[in-house]
Amino acid sequence: MEDRKAARQRRLAESKRQIILDAAREAFAEDGLEKASLRAIATKAGYTPAALYFHFSSKEAIYAELLRTSLHSLGESVAAAVDGADTAEARFRAAGMGFFGYYAANPSELDLGFYLFRGGMKPAGLDRDTDRELNAALEGALMPLAAAARDMGAGEEAAGLSMVNIFAHATGLLLLLHTGRIRMFGASAEALMAQYVEQQVAVLRAG
Template structure:
């Protein structure tokens, strides 16, 4: 009986936690990290601000959980795309394009990922331990790019640089896409991303 009561309490606690995170996700999407308040999150979740502290120590802790969930979804999307391919060339292309496509389809997740530049171009984190965990999740989502490059014969350092290059290229195109600036150039962000990846793969194969 005691075990059942404990399990029931844990289930209720987990349900409340998820409700709070859902509310936080909505408020962060609307207001950003700096603009969001614990009171607004509590009201959206249907709790008092004090109740939030039973589950999260701070607004930053909530943001980190929301962002980590987003990065895990990104990683899953990349892994699924890569699993449907066979050759290293296909895997590299699938990994890079699925990374781009995830954020192209989910601009709010892209906003979450750029929390480091809140308040302008001044990098700020969510606390050392949280930043390490989040960076590891992002690196895990990008890692299939490097792994495919290594399978094509690239040394580790070159493969890591390609992973960073793909991330930077995708981020730039996504910025142009979601702000509408890409229309100034009469170009297609997805087409440019695919052409870039094809070019990098061709370079690796020729070396």
């Protein structure tokens, strides 16, 4: 059993890690991953740059940890949206709108997610295993769409394509929403997303 001193040290280390992650999120939001520096993150956290290495091996490792947490929250949000839906069509609708709704309500998470949306940032130093892990987490959050499509009678290829279609359409609308460009068209991003989800349901229903 963990003694009190070890437990206190563990809690302190966890607290310091969280302070660093919060500071990094702020730095990345201000400057992006490429321009944000370890020095800037350390300054915001109240530590020296050298102190950060006790908790993270690099700036990219910090970014990966933020993404891991973000994608876990996304997956939980989509799963919660699907929970209780009593038909395959209802699950498909709930998953599509749950994915869109999570990023519509959390624009900073969308900024983090764009690492994955643009296909990875290998030149920035993320190793192949981490890159694969994070992309798998994103795919996992979207899997309720494919599962619902299969339950509606779609084959593996059609189910996967419907998942990709929802993902691509949601991403485009989210960009329009969070950049304010949607106002140019006098439209509602949420309404357009719901309309597209219904179109995909109709395609799957038609077989």
